[in-house]
Amino acid sequence: MHAIYGWVTGPLTWIAFLLFFGGLLYRLVQLLILVRRKEPFIFSYMSLKYSLRSILHWILPFGTVNWRLHPVMTIVTFAFHICLLVAPVFLMAHAILFEEAWGFGWPSLPDVAADWMTLIVIAGAVFFLVRRIVRPEVRFVTSTSDYVLLAVVAAPFVTGFIAYHQLFAYRWMLVAHIVSGQVMLVAIPFTRLVHMLFAPLTRAYTGSEFGGVRHAVDW
Amino acid sequence: MKRFVTVLLAVAVGWLWATAPLAQEDMETVPNDAFTSPQRPPAVFVHDAHNEAAGIDECNRCHHVYREGQLVPDESSEDYRCSDCHAETAADDGMPALMGAFHGNCKQCHLELENGPVMCGECHQRP
Amino acid sequence: MAQPAKSEAKQIVDNGIEKGAAGLTEDRIQAVINRVIKGESGARLKVYVDTCVHCGLCSEACHYYLSHDKDPRYSPVAKVKQTLWEMIRRKGRVSVDFMRRAAEIVHTECNLCKRCAMYCPFGIDIAYLMMVVRRIVHLLGMTPQYIQDTAHSHAAVSNQMWVKPDEWPDTLQWQEEEARGEIPTLRIPLEKEGADIMYSVIGPEPKFQAQLIYQAAVIMDVAGVNWTMPATAGWDNSDMAMFTGDNEVMGRIKREHYETAARLRVRRIVMGECGHAFRSVYDVGNRWLGWRIPPIPIIHAIEFYHELLTAGKIRVAKKFKTPVTIHDPCNVVRGGGLHRMARDLAHALCEEVVEMYPNCEHNYCCCAGGGVINCGPPWKNKRIEGNRVKADQLADAKIRGAKVLIAPCHNCHSGLEDINHAYELGLDIKFFGDIIYEVMEKPEA
Known part of the structure; x- marks a missing residue:
């Protein structure tokens, strides 16, 4: 177990973070090169003011007509995404591991809070799954990859929850937690999870077009 | 070798706890009452059995004494609680905070020896 | 899931699509798709496709989706799935039948109104993706027959309606003559270099709505505007090539339009009440x-009339009595932000303005724009069925008193006439120009 633990927390973690950050950087640079080569006009339409205006409305729950049109989805998706980002980054166990490796850490959440946030993420994933199956307009555009991606995102939270509560097979669950977290990190730049990076950019461009050229709101 | 000693010293910090509420031989967990709001169950630690299995004879393998940042080789500190020196939050003088001292004493030694628990829940076991 | 048998039952046959499909091979399809997807397109296509998480939140934006009882096949993202995703997944290797269906989807099930871009949390511009597919359809020669004919007209005579070079000044002189019956000194100044304004219209005006040119001339004359119209090609600001993906022809006729204005050394181009032409120029x-x-600055009629009214160049003699409601055309509202001016204008001209809901940027499309009405008679019923939600919206405004529907866009006008007729709404559809002409102070004849 020492060998496995050493491997997943050592080299595998390095690989995961390198692929995650490197991958995001690669996607960003690749995008900018593509814009420059093929659609350089995009740069000339980008406006900081209108980008932020648009992003601000859309990152505000109920800040847009469409958010108000789907109140349950809005609450779930905001709760899901906030917890998804906050819980792992501010989890005490993660901060401790980071501090042990690098000599500095950051303030972390009480475990109880992180525990609830994890449950929210899992519940959100279940909601998305059910929504995918139940809503015809979502099911029509759903492919296997959508379920796989949802599982990839949910896995670290499910395994983390089980490991934290030491429900069963603690050691293996922790290893599964670490590995599934790494899989998720690596998946982000190379799958549709890349919306983490691209969504603000597409929003910014549409916001710039609507604000600067079309003099209309896009929310 | 030096690190090895440090690590064992760290382990020893665990014992320090035992002096107050329990006799060392009865000890089963490392008391966490020095933490304002402990987030995990106290770490499982059976003092005598551990030392027997680990072959530790010297108290100061864990119950170390540092003076002006230097390890004092011949002294030991089993009459103190870890929290007498290690504050809950890290001070500027480079002295590890209490949790860091515990993890440093136990987990780091286990990692280096590739023996003993290293995962959170292996020590912080839920009842 | 809804599987409406009725629309399945009657297969619409379009000669343009069929003729294009007849000579196609999968090799040729693949080559064209890859030329467009890999060659011509860039970051937008890639990022939009890679970022979409298939959440379906764009669905409620689409009038086709809403009108078909939320049939998932009509949601914006579903149209991408049925066209682009599949093309990308199969690396362009799709069948002729697939392309036949793709051509139908992008030409007759999407008006490129961009309402969905306002509903997608990521702001993905699905209309752009539909245009990419239209480009592919164009390069395969599968564009629906009627709209292809107008594109041919643009290519051949630089206007949408096969108006021949001599018919254009003839029509203007005819309308000038007509208007001189009302205002004897009125002129429609042709080729007046250095005028402030070049007034431009779309092909259908000289072809069968010449009274709109008459009205515009009266408004210009009364307002004392220093204006002109070209006697040459370049007068038509409309552009169906833009909607068929024939970018080369689109660019050529736009260049001709701007160059005509430049030749006349005008300061601004004022255009009639047309939406898609506004988008194109x-x-x-x-x-x-x-x-x-x-x-050269482009001024839509809404802006221009607003300007004339606020400057006091035209005055309202007696406000329009019948209650009106305003349809916000996608291209000038979502595409130009003119909804506020349109309201100012309506309130200045009319005694009672009844809002329809949703309105402004969120208004439902007329279902005629984006070249859909230009796909002609074969698709007319499908277009009307696809916009039941508009009929509901208008009926609601009617219940609340509206009797006249102002639609400052030619395509909207024609599409709404069809809706009005098919759903028996009994609204009277007008342009702002119609109302201004009716209520303005005119010199005594």
Whole structure:
């Protein structure tokens, strides 16, 4: 177990973070090169003011007509995404591991809070799954990859929850937690999870077009 | 070798706890009452059995004494609680905070020896 | 899931699509798709496709989706799935039948109104993706027959309606003569270099709505505007090539339009009440030709009338009595932000303005724009069925008192006439120009 633990927390973690950050950087640079080569006009339409205006409305729950049109989805998706980002980054166990490796850490959440946030993420994933199956307009555009991606995102939270509560097979669950977290990190730049990076950019461009050229709101 | 000693010293910090509420031989967990709001169950630690299995004879393998940042080789500190020196939050003088001292004493030694628990829940076991 | 048998039952046959499909091979399809997807397209296509998480939140934006009882096949993202995703997944290797269906989807099930871009949390511009597919359809020669004919007209005579070079000044002189019956000194100044304004219209005006030119001339004359119209090609600001994906022809006719204005050394181009033409001269054509914004300022009729009214150049003699409601055309509202001016204008001209809901940027499309009405008679019923939600919206405004529907866009006008007729709404559909002409102070004849 020492060998496995050493491997997943050592080299595998390095690989995961390198692929995650490197991958995001690669996607960003690749995008900018593509814009420059093929659609350089995009740069000339980008406006900081209108980008932020648009992003601000859309990152505000109920800040847009469409958010108000789907109140349950809005609450779930905001709760899901906030917890998804906050819980792992501010989890005490993660901060401790980071501090042990690098000599500095950051303030972390009480475990109880992180525990609830994890449950929210899992519940959100279940909601998305059910929504995918139940809503015809979502099911029509759903492919296997959508379920796989949802599982990839949910896995670290499910395994983390089980490991934290030491429900069963603690050691293996922790290893599964670490590995599934790494899989998720690596998946982000190379799958549709890349919306983490691209969504603000597409929003910014549409916001710039609507604000600067079309003099209309896009929310 | 030096690190090895440090690590064992760290382990020893665990014992320090035992002096107050329990006799060392009865000890089963490392008391966490020095933490304002402990987030995990106290770490499982059976003092005598551990030392027997680990072959530790010297108290100061864990119950170390540092003076002006230097390890004092011949002294030991089993009459103190870890929290007498290690504050809950890290001070500027480079002295590890209490949790860091515990993890440093136990987990780091286990990692280096590739023996003993290293995962959170292996020590912080839920009842 | 809804599987409406009725629309399945009657297969619509379009000669343009069929003729194009007849000579196609999968090799040729693959080559064209890859030329467009890999060659011509860039970051937008890639990022939009890679970022979409298939959440379906764009669905409620689409009038086709809403009108078909939320049939998932009509949601914006579903149209991408049924066309682009599949093309990308199969690396362009799709069948002729697939392309036949793709051509139908992008030409007759999407008006490129961009309402969905306002509903997608990521702001993915699905209309752009539909245009990419239309480009593919164009390069395969599968564009629906009627709209292809108008594109041919643009290519051949630089206007949408096969108006021949001599018919154009003839029509203007005829309308000038007519208007002189009302205002004897009125002129429609042709080729007046150095005028302030070049007034431009779309092909259908001289072809069968010449009274609109008459009305515009009266408004210009009364307002004392220093204006002109070209006697040559370049007068037509409309652009169906833009909607067929024939970018080359689109760019050529836009260049001709701007160059005509430049030759006349006018300061501004004022255009009639048309939406898609506004999109083509204000937003699309200039970009294709390399201008960030139009090389010569483009003023839509709404802005122009607003300007004349606020400057006091035209005065309202007696406000329009019948209660009106305003339809916000996608291209000038979502594409130009003119909804506030349209309301100012309506309130200045009319005694009672009844809002329809949703309105402004969120208004439902007329279902005629984006070249859909130009696909002609074969698709007319499908277009009307696809916009039941508009009929509901208008009926609601009617219940609340509206009797006249102002639609400051030609395509909207024609599409709404069809809706009005098919759903028996009994609204009277007008342009702002119609109302201004009716209520303005005119010199005594």
